[in-house]
Amino acid sequence: MSLRIMEVAQAAGVNKETLRYYERRGLLRAPDRSPGGHRLYDDRAVQTVRVIKAAQRLGFTLEEIADLVAVGRRRGVGSGMQGRAREKLAEVEARIADLQAIRGNLVAALEAGCDDLHVCVTRDCCPVPFSEISTRSAAGPRR
Template sequence: MTLRSGELAAAAGVNLQTLRYYERRGLLAAPERTLGGHRVYDDDTLTTVRIIKAAQRLGFTLDEIADLVDTGRGHARDDADLRAKAAAKIAEIESRIAALETIRDTLRAAVDAGCHDLRDCAGSPGCPIPFPDLADD
């Protein structure tokens, strides 16, 4: 079964520009063309676009996805293993979560301390927001 560009885009939930961008990035192979010049894609391309979108939702960059898609096509490199990439992404996400928790806790402390204005809070010794070197000015 083949799909034209618009059909593929609709089935995958992306727009035409996204398909062309993925082609330019090498995430999708250049499609076959009809005699009239229309791009046509096979079912495997639909699966690939869905994989790309799912991987993006999981936080992978397009460069990381390019490695993973190549792995799935049998062009695996030692550093492109999904398990290793997923473990690295988990570590990155856990680091970001820890940073966000610190921000959340600091903002909660500012609310609890009754901070209403950043300038006033910055000059207060009880301000929980870290303003490095401001108290010394």
């Protein structure tokens, strides 16, 4: 069964430009063309787009998804998803830890009544670790 671009877009919950973009990025296989030049997708295209969107909701970037798709196409079976999911989970847990630390610093600043960062940073009672934060920012993000 052949589906036109609008049918795939509607079934997958995206717009036509998203399909074209995924095609350019290699996430979606180039469809066959009708004699008039219209894209004709198979049923699997809808599933592929839904998988891409689900992977994005799990935190994977399009670059990471493209890599998973390419590995899956080369190997035929399995795409290394288990390993990639473990890596992504570790990244998410690290971000959660960072956000919890930020939350703790903000709560402490509120409880201490900090109102002016310039004044607060010069006091020993300042709960916000400015020197640690600025050092870590200069060194780049943690991974």
